[in-house]
Amino acid sequence: xxxxxxxxxxxxxRHLERKQLARKGVLQQTGLTxxxxxxxxxxxxxxxxxxxxxxxLVQFVGDRELDVENASDELLLASLREFVSxxxxxxxxxxxxxxxxxxxxxxxxxxxxxxxxxxxxxxxxLGESYVVPISGSLRPNSPLLTYEDIEEKVRGMAxxxxxxxxxxxxxxEWLSAQESFHRSVRLSTLAVxxxxxxxxxxxxxxxxxxxxxxxxxxxxxxxxIYHVCQELDxxxxxRYTGKGKTDNVTFSSYLQAIGGILKNxxxxxxxxxxxxxxxxxxxxxxxxxxxxxxxxxxxxxxIAKLAKERTRxxxxxx
Numbered sequence: 001x002x003x004x005x006x007x008x009x010x011x012x013x014r015h016l017e018r019k020q021l022a023r024k025g026v027l028q029q030t031g032l033t034x035x036x037x038x039x040x041x042x043x044x045x046x047x048x049x050x051x052x053x054x055x056x057l058v059q060f061v062g063d064r065e066l067d068v069e070n071a072s073d074e075l076l077l078a079s080l081r082e083f084v085s086x087x088x089x090x091x092x093x094x095x096x097x098x099x100x101x102x103x104x105x106x107x108x109x110x111x112x113x114x115x116x117x118x119x120x121x122x123x124x125x126l127g128e129s130y131v132v133p134i135s136g137s138l139r140p141n142s143p144l145l146t147y148e149d150i151e152e153k154v155r156g157m158a159x160x161x162x163x164x165x166x167x168x169x170x171x172x173e174w175l176s177a178q179e180s181f182h183r184s185v186r187l188s189t190l191a192v193x194x195x196x197x198x199x200x201x202x203x204x205x206x207x208x209x210x211x212x213x214x215x216x217x218x219x220x221x222x223x224x225i226y227h228v229c230q231e232l233d234x235x236x237x238x239r240y241t242g243k244g245k246t247d248n249v250t251f252s253s254y255l256q257a258i259g260g261i262l263k264n265x266x267x268x269x270x271x272x273x274x275x276x277x278x279x280x281x282x283x284x285x286x287x288x289x290x291x292x293x294x295x296x297x298x299x300x301x302x303i304a305k306l307a308k309e310r311t312r313x314x315x316x317x318x
Contacts, residue, residue, distance in 0.1 A: 008045060011084040012038035041091030042084070043298060050243065057083065085128060092188075094301070098275050102198075106164065107191040108265075113165040120172045122187060129187040133176040138183045145181045147189055154190075155197035162201070167194060224314045225262045228307055229255050236303060245299060253283035254300050258307050266311060276301055 016038060027037065049055050060083045061068060068076070093107060114120050114131065123130050132138055157170045171190075175183050233255055240246050246254075257280040264274065277292045280300060287296070 005046075007080065008042055008084055009035075009038055011081050012042055012088055015081075015085045015088045016041075038088075040095075041088045044302065045084075045087055047298065047302070050239075056087070082124070086124075089129060089188075098277075101275075103191060103195050106194050106198075107188070109164045110168065110187065110191050110194070113168045116165070117168060117172070119176065120168060123184075130184045131172075131187050131190055132184045133172055136176055136183070139179075140182065142180065142182045145185055147193060149181070150185060150189060151193040151196045154193050155200060158194070158197045158201055162198065164194065221266050221315060222263075224311055225259060225266070228262070228310045228314065229259050231310070232258075232303060232307055240299060250284075250296075253280065254296075254303055256283040257300070258304050261304055262307060262311050265308060266315065276304060 013034060016034060027034065032040065045054065045056050047055050061079075066075075066079055071079075093104070098104075111122075114122055117134075119134050120131055121134055123132050153174060154167060154171060157167050161167065175181075175185070233251075237248070237251050241248055241251055257276075260274075260279050260282065261276065264279075276297075277289060280292065280296065281287050292300075
């Protein structure tokens, strides 16, 4: 286990060193060292179930249908690198939401816009998310766009229309048509570029979200949220209260707060952003930030993540 931890940390540090733009902003605003940031991002990786298995890693291996016993060392290392890189990206996204709400909100709304886009999709390369055109050559032998190139192009588009789905559509049309650069950009770089453009235009909230599908009613989404919370209550309450990880009152507070998070995510179009801590403190007013970080964050944010995934999937089926 100690050796696996060292491998995870080494891979995490290497990935963070590659993400200069995101890493610099997080370290400056949190005061964390690079080692501390790596450990914070890996915390959820070491969560175990009743049989003492590493839940996240087992799920990743299952999803990849990876034959651990017979796979080559090269394949195992590449798979671990992808696994750790994804955890780092998820962690940085969460931290951005905490310390830099505008960037976190732009990232969130950019992802929503891509899900509904007819000319953009996300691909994963070595654990990094890239935005690419739906079809056509990516021009793999061409140079990559720089941050400055992307921000300049986005700024011109945002000056005419600041809705993120519109900016995304126009940017992807230009990216697909141009013949000088590689036709892909990092998702995080595109989000930060949009924020930079908004700042220069005197607007940084990034509140525009992808338009909801026609015919979808708020009552439909509320029904989905209610059923997801009920499912999680039935499925997870016995597991967490039975093992003594929390008590019934606290678990009920988790679900109450998660209901608010889901409504904020899928229904409301407010420029006011609330962190997970702020949502839970509404249900537990006496809770301090230190208490949240030490006793609640790991379990609460895991359940919230699960709730978001299930809600998003069920809304797609409406």
